[in-house]
Amino acid sequence: MENIIQNLGQFWEYTGFANANYQYILMIAIGLGFLYLGIKKEWEPMLLVPIGFGIIIGNIPLFPGLQVGVYEEGSVLNILYQGVRQGFYPPLIFMGIGAMTDFSALISNPKLLLIGAAAQFGIFGAYALALLIGFTPAEAGAIGIIGGADGPTAIFLSSRLAPDLMGAIAVSAYSYMALVPVIQPPIMRLLTTKKERVIRMKPPRTVSPTEKKIFPIIGFLCTAFIVPSGIPLLGMLFFGNLIKESGVTRRLANTASGPLIDIVTILIGITVGCSTQADKFLQLKSVEIFGLGALSFMIATCGGVLFVKFFNLFLKEGNKINPLIGNAGVSAVPDSARVSNIEGLKYDPKNYLLMHAMGPNVAGVIGSAVAAGILLGFLS
Amino acid sequence: MKSIKYILVSGLLLLSLSLSAQHQSSMRINEILVTNTSDFQDDFGQHNGWLELFNTSYGTVDVGGCFLSNDRNNLKMYIIPKGDVLTKIKPRQHILFWADNQPYRGTFHTNFTLAESDTLFFISSDGRTIIDAIAIPKDLGENKSYGRIQDGIGSITGDGEGYAYLDRTSPSTNNYGVDAETKSMIMAKTDPHGSIMSLTAMSVVFLALIILAIIFTYVGKLSVRKMQKTSDATAVGKDESKPAAKVSEVSSETFAAIALALHLYSVENETHDDESFAITMTHTDRTYSPWSSKIYGLRQTPQIKK
Incomplete structure (x- = not known):
């Protein structure tokens, strides 16, 4: 009898109830919040649902040494987490993105590429701000990349520059990507006049299949020669696009853009969620990262919109760009382009900006990968 | 014909010798510690002075047959034994010798000790060519090491350029590293x-x-x-035989x-008649139809015509 009581007592020690504290409970509440936003509000459900549930998994209070926690070497979760930690999930996701992306809008109007470049001001604005409040340059670079609005890039860079902050950075990046429709419109309205919002852009020209095929090849060569440190992301992005556009590797493209990206998205979401263990996540730094992440998104949106206004000064009447597509320079594909379209329709119900906004949107993906490569080169 | 063979063989031998010498010349004295009272111990639990060599090349270098000495007049003081696999230093790796004057303890124990103000030489297997030399400072002190600030980088003439008193000793590892x-x-x-x-x-x-x-x-x-x-x-x-512009x-x-134009035209002019038939998926009574024939769906086996 005594043994049974002893065993039960020992068992109690192993339970989550015995090891719980308010931090774990708070993190579980945050995870539930993510699930609510993902399921009920349908805000980026593909990301918020796995991350939200991952947060709950990662914050079940554990008795140390059971070899089940994400940070316990050799545990199943730890093995899955290596894809995040070593940074091999993000390039796989980029391959899928490449295989899903149609660069036609960009090829038909290459000057839209510059909007994608301008929106990267968010990254470096946040970098400077992070330095100002005391982060090291490597940490600041990892935080700044949130402004690129690209979850996989944020994970890739933070795993290299600031692994300790990766959980907070990844959750922040994905949260703000989900909040694009909330963050961007007020800034777009603030920075544009009514006249500018109704600018009608020329319809994009037809892009030949040959142009689509050579774009990923030339695109990769141009960017990779300038920023070799961005090769993992750029290489996979353009490779994914090539297998889509080549027309002869349809099965590979279907796999990359379908089952593969889905599998990796599940793994990245759940493991990033798990990595937000209360003792590692609930710090003042995480709050600062969330603040800086919001600012970087705002700066990126401002950068894109203001750059279009500036660019319009040099464009002839009839060739002008609607500044409402400037926000799409952040690479939250296709949400930010959708925001441009919705805002445009509010002021001119026949002015569909979606196709035009897709140009800077996909340029933003390239731009953020290039920016990540530069930060990696300078700071790692 | 034979003479050509000899020339080729001797050429290859010369080349391999020069390559070997070139490899040995990639070695550098990287770090030294003279007075060891509480620093790292050797395999026998003894505190002795040590010297570290570093392979600066991206190929494996065999230092077997090379010499170490602290006497300019006797460059062949300690020969590093040949035939020991441990003397093959992998690319960008280090090797440590204990300067304990106890060579019978193994390959990596020299037959001399180091003293402050000595000059240490690393000599090629020819016994003449000084590959690297370093003058040990006279005020080095106990358990302090003197070495290259960055592995393998700096002077090879003994003038101390690129060397410094290191903040911490780092035998068999990078001089710059976690603290760099x-x-x-x-x-x-x-x-x-x-x-x-x-x-x-x-x-x-x-x-x-x-x-x-x-x-x-x-x-x-x-x-x-x-x-x-x-x-x-x-x-x-x-060229009317060519098809019109590609659909894409x-x-x-x-x-x-x-x-849209066709639709409007047909609606406005009521030119579009209602057909009296319909396309359906209903089963028909005909037992054979070329539409359902498997023959047309299979690839014909090619036949060789003789």
């Missing part, structure tokens, strides 16, 4: 506000995308010109406009 300044730390000093970094990085991002934009502006122009040529040729009817070269807006 990372790029991030250097950046924190050189660009504390991030302005230089931001400007540089934004310039590079713009540069990369501007180049891409320029290339595709020209590619686009070429493509449009080619499409126009194709459509002109079709319109003029130069006609924009979807054009198709939509044509479809």
Whole structure:
């Protein structure tokens, strides 16, 4: 009898109830919040649902040494987490993105590429701000990349520059990507006049299949020669696009853009969620990262919109760009382009900006990968 | 013919010898500790002075047969035994010798000890060529090491350029390492506000995308010109046997406009009759139809005609 009581007592020690504290409970509440936003509000459900549930998994209070926690070497979760930690999930996701992306809008109007470049001001604005409040340059670079609005890039860079902050950075990046429709419109309205919002852009020209095929090849060569440190992301992005556009590797493209990206998205979401263990996540730094992440998104949106206004000064009447597509320079594909379209329709119900906004949107993906490569080169 | 063979063989031998010598010349004296009272112990639990060599090359170097000495007049003082696999130093790796005057303890125990103000030499297997030399400072002190600030980098003449008193001893490992300044730390000093970094990085991002934009502006122009040529040729009817412009070269807006125009035309003019038949999926009584014949769906086996 005594043994049974002893065993039960020992068992109690192993339970989550015995090891719980308010931090774990708070993190579980945050995870539930993510699930609510993902399921009920349908805000980026593909990301918020796995991350939200991952947060709950990662914050079940554990008795140390059971070899089940994400940070316990050799545990199943730890093995899955290596894809995040070593940074091999993000390039796989980029391959899928490449295989899903149609660069036609960009090829038909290459000057839209510059909007994608301008929106990267968010990254470096946040970098400077992070330095100002005391982060090291490597940490600041990892935080700044949130402004690129690209979850996989944020994970890739933070795993290299600031692994300790990766959980907070990844959750922040994905949260703000989900909040694009909330963050961007007020800034777009603030920075544009009514006249500018109704600018009608020329319809994009037809892009030949040959142009689509050579774009990923030339695109990769141009960017990779300038920023070799961005090769993992750029290489996979353009490779994914090539297998889509080549027309002869349809099965590979279907796999990359379908089952593969889905599998990796599940793994990245759940493991990033798990990595937000209360003792590692609930710090003042995480709050600062969330603040800086919001600012970087705002700066990126401002950068894109203001750059279009500036660019319009040099464009002839009839060739002008609607500044409402400037926000799409952040690479939250296709949400930010959708925001441009919705805002445009509010002021001119026949002015569909979606196709035009897709140009800077996909340029933003390239731009953020290039920016990540530069930060990696300078700071790692 | 034989003479050519001899020339080739001797040439190859010479080449291999010179390569071997070249490899040995990649070795550097990297770090030394003279007075060891509480630093690392050797395999026998003894505290002795030590010297570290570093292979600066990206190939394996065998130091067997090379010499170590602290006497300019006796460069062949200690020969590193040949035939020991442990004397093959892998690329960018280190090797440690205990200067304990106890050579019978193994390959890595020299027959001399080090003293402050000595000059240490590393000599090629020819016994004459000094590959590296370093003068040991006279005030080195106990348990302090003197070595290259960065592995393998600095003078080889013994003048001490590139050497420093190291903050910590690091036998068999990098002299700079965990304590070395990372790029991030250097950046924190050189660009504390991030302005230089931001400007540089934004310039590079713009540069990369501007180049891409320029290339595709020209590619686009070429493509449009080619499409126009194709459509002109079709319109003029130069070659009527050629099909009209490729479907992919006609924009979807054009198709939509044509479809809408036809629809409006047919509605307004009531030219579109109601057909008296319908396409269905209903089973028919006909037992055979070429539509359902498997023959037409199978690939014919090629037959060789003799």
